[in-house]
Amino acid sequence: MATDIIVDAGVNQIRVGLVENQKLVELYIDDENRHKTVGNIYRGVIKRILPGLEAAFVDIGHKKNAYLDLRKLQQNLNNSTLNIKQGEHITVQVEKEAMGMKGPKVTSNINITGKYMVLIPRENSIGISRKIEDNTERERLKAIFEQHKIENCGIIIRTDSVGKSEEELIKELNFLKLRWAEIEKKETYILAPSLLYGEISLPLKACRDLLTSQIRKYIVNDRDIYEDVIKFIGAISPHLKDKIQYKEESNLFQHLMIESQIEKALNRHVWLKSGGMIIIDTTEAMTVIDVNTAKYVGKKDMEKTILKTNIEASIEIAKQLRLRNIGGIIIIDYIDMKDKADKNAVINVLEQELKNDRVKASVLGITNLGLVEMTRKKTGPSLTSLLFNKCPLCEGKGMTHSLKYIGDKIQKEIDFIFTQTIYSRITIEANQQVIKWFSSKDTSYKSLTEKKYGKKLEFIENNNLTNEKYNIIKEK
Structure with a gap:
């Protein structure tokens, strides 16, 4: 490849x-x-502690305070009493960017990433990536790092370390050790909040x-x-x-x-080679993916057609999750399959394709409704959130109100003003489509309203306004 x-x-x-x-x-x-900011290390100030949420908000020098999970901090203390106070200084690392109304998410578990390893200060363990499957190589790497272990520092051995010489590995280990020593030195004199280390x-x-x-x-x-x-x-x-x-x-x-x-990766619909299709929709809570046969009708056996489409969809779904960087909860609605062996085949293909992804993903199984549940670790903003803004017309809903809904709403407001207030003249400023809706009725709405209330109603066309934006001008 x-x-x-x-x-x-x-x-x-x-x-x-x-x-x-x-x-x-x-x-x-x-x-x-x-x-x-992900990967950056800051010396922050604890601004607020929320015992009920087991969380704290930390000022790291940004517009919004960062969120710190105190449960993880408690685990780091090995069941010692957690005793932090408002105003205290703390070293934290950003693990998730600020999004929308939320500030960044930080952790007190500091790590410094290298090409062959991750240095974890204030830890003592040696971990090895699960993707290194050769037991002989795992033992070799473990032996090297046990021999050169740094006091009060843990190590996670990355897949790139496979086959690398002891000299190469120790060279990077010493480089990361030096970087951490510089950060520790800064901690003693720098004013908080301040950046201690910026990601490359x-x-x-x-x-x-x-x-x-x-x-x-x-x-x-x-x-x-x-x-x-x-x-x-x-x-x-x-x-x-x-x-x-x-x-x-x-x-x-x-x-x-x-x-x-x-451009294709931004489309909601993704066509499969067979003529089938997957549809990807993202909400605040999760991403939902629907699979259907679309143009693909197969030749003879309907079950084989469904199986082929679902397998092809599994391959494409794994690619799209990786390309679009979709994280969190993901629900896949495959075309219904009766045979248990077919269901297993589709899940196996999905799991196999997800192995090509550097980001951890887990297939959790099939629900009673036949939906496949899975998760993929969030590693930053998705491609969609980077390249799209919410639609100013529908505010991200994907739909706008119908003309009938808007017209009925305006009518109710007119009725209220003419019956419950002192105003005797109303001018509706709206775009052409909205005004046309009022004039499309069998009998003139304007003349009927004026006759009913004995008051004056006028319409002014303003095509700079959207359907849902209109102005009601009231006069005595």
């Missing part, structure tokens, strides 16, 4: 795409006007987390970023240096036909 990392740097935005066989599978976006830039993060010996090329279209990446990779993985390429192309995504793939 030919896999490339493409870094497209624009005037105000940097985009990183992971491309497998010319197909975009992961997309990361960093806007200059969107302040990224998106191109460098892609280099650290995505660039491996299996990657064919890392292509970037910005000379300064190219120089930074060369310097960075030279320090952590010099053997990968030859994979970094500079390409002088102002719109690299357009040139490599990635732009059109992003």
